[in-house]
Amino acid sequence: MILRFAGKNLLYFDSFDLEFSEGLNVITGETGAGKSILLKGLQALLGKRVELFDNDETWLEALVLIDAVDEELKELGIQRGEHIVSLSAGKRWIYRIDGRMYPQSVVERMFENDVHFHQQNTHVNLLRKRYQLSLLDRFCDNPQLFSDYAEAYGRMIELRKIVEELNVENLDQRIEELNRELALFEKYKPSEDEEKTLKERFERINKAKQIVALVEEILNALDEDLTTRVWRLSFSAEKMASLVPKGLPGLLRDIAEKSDEVRKLVTRFINEMQLEDSREVEARLSVYNELKRRFGPDWEDIKKNWAKLEREKSELLSNKRQLELADRELRSIEKRCWDLAEKLHDNRLKAAGEFEGFVRQHLQELAMSLKFSVKIGRLNQLTPSGISDVEFVVEAGGEEKPLRDVLSGGELSRMVLAVHLSVANQAGNVFIFDEIDSGIGGMTGNVLGEKLKSLSRTSQVIVVTHLPQIARYADTHFVVLKEDRSMRVKSLTPEERRYELLRMIGGEDLWGDVM
The missing domain is CATH 3.40.50.300 (P-loop containing nucleotide triphosphate hydrolases)
Known part of the structure; x- marks a missing residue:
């Protein structure tokens, strides 16, 4: 006011x-x-x-x-x-x-x-189809039905927005990709301490292999044939002790005994030494190398990216659950909107005839001999006001035309008066x-x-x-x-x-x- x-x-x-x-x-x-x-x-x-x-x-x-x-x-x-x-x-x-x-x-x-x-000669609300629809709805005087539809429609729009935001393209495909990425972590459960231990084991194995190689080289040098030949030489030298340098037979015997002793010692060392199989350690370390290549380069990066992938997967799974719930509710609320819209449409169709009668009576009393009508069509999609396409028309030249095409300014003002006098609940x-x-x-x-x-x-x-x-x-x-x-x-x-x-x-x- x-x-x-x-x-x-x-x-x-x-x-x-x-x-x-x-x-x-x-x-x-x-x-x-x-x-x-x-x-x-x-x-x-x-x-x-x-x-x-x-x-x-x-x-x-x-x-x-x-x-x-x-x-x-x-x-x-x-x-x-x-x-x-x-x-x-x-x-x-x-x-x-x-x-x-x-x-x-x-x-x-x-x-x-x-x-x-x-x-x-000015634009007025009465010429707007949306306003004409609101006038007919006031005449219907069913505020609860309109309120129910408005609430349902608002929720439907809200859910459509939620579904659109959650419905990321290739959602399931991305979740599968994350599952494959995280499978490495879940299968091997890598840790920084384990990687350190694996590296130490790998170093020990390599050193052990080097030692074994050296010992085997010694063993190969002191093979059984060499020892036997030295013993034979020592026996021959003893037989010709008067002809060979003094002490040579004993020296050869000592060499043969020491060679035999070294050979036995090395053989026992090799037999007693249990070499760890390096293949398992190498395979495990290759997992860490792959993790560093994909999520590194260092362990802090691996942990951050691991956590990031887990968060993304958790969010996507949550979104998927929300999407399923929202989509289910959306289908339900869309059905409710259509049901309420049909009721609104039926109400408008029923009220239109009575509304036309009131308006025509007022127009007649205002010396306007016009045949006023309400045309109601049915839309194939939901709108904020339902599925009704409402337009006020008057008959002119044998055909129905919109108000803007027929009425002068003064006539339109009286039409406004007639229409509003016909509508209930106009306070305010x-x-x-x-x-x-x-x-x-x-x-x-x-x-x-x-x-x-x-x-x-x-x-x-x-x-x-x-x-x-x-x-x-x-x-x-x-x-x-x-x-x-x-x-x-x-x-x-x-x-x-x-x-x-x-x-x-x-x-x-x-x-x-x-x-």
């Missing part, structure tokens, strides 16, 4: 300050007095782009009461309740809400669902009409006044009119007065209202006498 609207330097208005009531607010005045300028200023203040200002010092402000805000506005710090909206206009428009600057789009969003402007909306009385008068004007009054019982209505039949129903009445070089707007007392109504009836300017 708009509680107060004030401004300075709005074209011909030096300043003004209007306090609107909850019901029917009427603005009257002579032709050309600038009544519509006030509504254009209000339109601009509430976030609409209009061609209006040529003064860099134009300033507008409104005190508004917001009954509901969406989550996006809440995130921007805008809550339900009273707010002061201001606009400094000129070459650059600067919007503020409660003193804080906001872009024009935020201000427009703040009022787009609750404040409805209806003027000649604000309707602003300019030239709704275009082309009508007499009894039809009186009917129009009665219907505006009826609408104002559940919604705030602000209307610019030249008809006394409408002005007489005002809860709050403003008049725009021409002065020498400017205009001003005045809130009327009951006595002043009488003078203004007389002026409107008789067409005479009685304000000179009143003032």
Whole structure:
């Protein structure tokens, strides 16, 4: 609701300050007095782009009461309740809400669902199919069904996003790759201590092999034939002891005995030495070399990459479980959405005929002989509002056409009035009409006044009119007065209202006498 609207330097208005009531607010005045300028200023203040200002010092402000805000506005710090909206206009428009600057789009969003402007040759909500659908839904008056669908649809969108995020391409293939990578760790359970031990064992084995090779070389040199030949030489030397150098036979005997002793010692050493098979150690070390090649180069890198692979596998397995659960819930919630959407569609089909009857009755009383209809088609996919494609049409030239293709500005304003009077639960909306009385008068004007009054019982209505039949129903009445070089707007007392109504009836300017 708009509680107060004030401004300075709005074209011909030096300043003004209007306090609107909850019901029917009427603005009257002579032709050309600038009544519509006030509504254009209000339109601009509430976030609409209009061609209006040529003064860099134009300033507008409104005190508004917001009954509901969406989550996006809440995130921007805008809550339900009273707010002061201001606009400094000129070459650059600067919007503020409660003193804080906001872009024009935020201000427009703040009022787009609750404040409805209806003027000649301007875009209005009623021309939007989405808005037409919302009106039919209000007429259906089944808030629980709509709430259930909205909740289910929201959950479906949330689950689709979860599934999309979790459904990594080739998820199972990646898990298999990780299993193969981790199989080395799980099979051999490598450790830094074991690698150190294996290297020490491998070094010992190599040294032992070197020793054995040396000993075997000695053994080969001291083979049995050599020892036998030395013994034979010693025996021969003893037989010819008188002919050979003194001591030679004994020396040869000592050599034979020592060679035999060395040979026996080396043979016993080889037999007693148990050489460890190096193949097992080499195979185990090759595992470590492979780990270093793939996950190294050093042991710290191996441990980090090992842990990283395990984390990735754990995350992917968790994601897979979540994906399976989310996918299962998604299939279930999609079915629920379709079931609820079908019910919504059936409700709309059933309500459309009755809604058409109400609108046609109001149009007839407003002297508009139009055949109004609601066309409902069925979509093949779910939308935030279900599966219904709703459009308001009127018959023209023997065929049904959308409202935008048939109605003039004044007719469209009366269509807006007829539609909203037909819809239940309209409390909280604000309707602003300019030239709704275009082309009508007499009894039809009186009917129009009665219907505006009826609408104002559940919604705030602000209307610019030249008809006394409408002005007489005002809860709050403003008049725009021409002065020498400017205009001003005045809130009327009951006595002043009488003078203004007389002026409107008789067409005479009685304000000179009143003032």
